[in-house]
Amino acid sequence: MQTQAVIDYIVNWMKEYAERARVKGFVVGVSGGIDSAVVSVLAAKTGLDVLLLEMPIRQKADQVNRAQAHIADLQSRFTNVRGMSVDLTPTFEQFEQTVASSGSEEDVRRLALANSRSRLRMLTLYYYGQTNGLLVAGTGNKVEDFGVGFFTKYGDGGVDISPIADLLKSQVYTLAKELAVIQSIQEAVPTDGLWDSDRTDEQQMGASYPELEWAMSVADSHTPADFEGREREVLEIYLRLNRAMQHKIQPIPVCKIPPEWLA
Known part of the structure; x- marks a missing residue:
């Protein structure tokens, strides 16, 4: 860098x-x-x-x-x-x-x-x-x-x-x-x-930042099945957390009313 x-x-x-x-x-x-x-x-x-x-x-x-x-x-x-x-x-x-x-x-x-x-x-x-x-x-x-x-x-x-x-x-x-x-x-x-209480980021997420950075770099091209041991576990953790956080970064859902009902 x-x-x-x-x-x-x-x-x-x-x-x-x-x-x-x-x-x-x-x-x-x-x-x-x-x-x-x-x-x-x-x-x-x-x-x-x-x-x-x-x-x-x-x-x-x-x-x-x-x-x-x-x-x-x-x-x-x-x-x-x-x-x-x-x-x-x-x-x-x-x-x-x-x-x-x-x-x-x-x-x-x-x-x-x-x-x-x-x-x-x-x-x-x-x-x-x-x-x-x-x-x-x-x-x-x-x-x-x-x-x-x-x-x-x-x-x-x-x-x-x-x-x-x-x-x-x-x-x-x-x-x-x-x-x-x-x-x-x-x-x-x-x-x-x-x-x-003392809760580190790693304790809360279940993985360290270097591990999560690795998982983020491979998540689009691999599945947990491509790995074994700790790597598989970390990728599973990353994907679970990533799925759960989508509501935080996606636009707020808007209920779109059919236009003819509003005329």
Whole structure:
């Protein structure tokens, strides 16, 4: 990969898009993970106004520390970067209490609440985006956004632009190194940070990002029957997740009424 050329291209694309949209810059939700770190550096390099939001909801200390260290690092490197911490824990816990008696199975309820955390962050990003004249910059990569759907519909999937959605996770790590993202983030185990317990991305999906990248590269030309052992298992995982995520990326179904009934 021509790393610097890719960086320059994304930065120019972001800047030109913002200028055409007549906005001041970008707001980015910073989690302490690699994707949001890379997007926030790319946004900073546009020279436009950048607001970095850390939005903890009962967050683990290491995630909070990485996010705050990253914000401090970017503020020391770029004069156009501002940082804020908005503690959403009280708001989320009030919501959690309000919907507690839903009658759902406990595992289903836990997943719904995990996704609610992401949707609450989306609301917060758009609030600060609108009040500051900023676009919400998405942080999803290609595997998550178009391969396995590892994002929340109308949560972290609710954005104005997606700067790194055409990059594989491994390529995001390559950019992170070139962009001098702090080492603690480069070395952190990927997690979505939506659970009270420690759940890594790999534990939730059943496969690592390198494995899923391989599966994504062969899915159009092979079936699980073409492989054995772990490769067959990984491709089966990928295809199952890919089928399940189609509702997240396909246009919203519209009920088309026969024209003669509307005359």
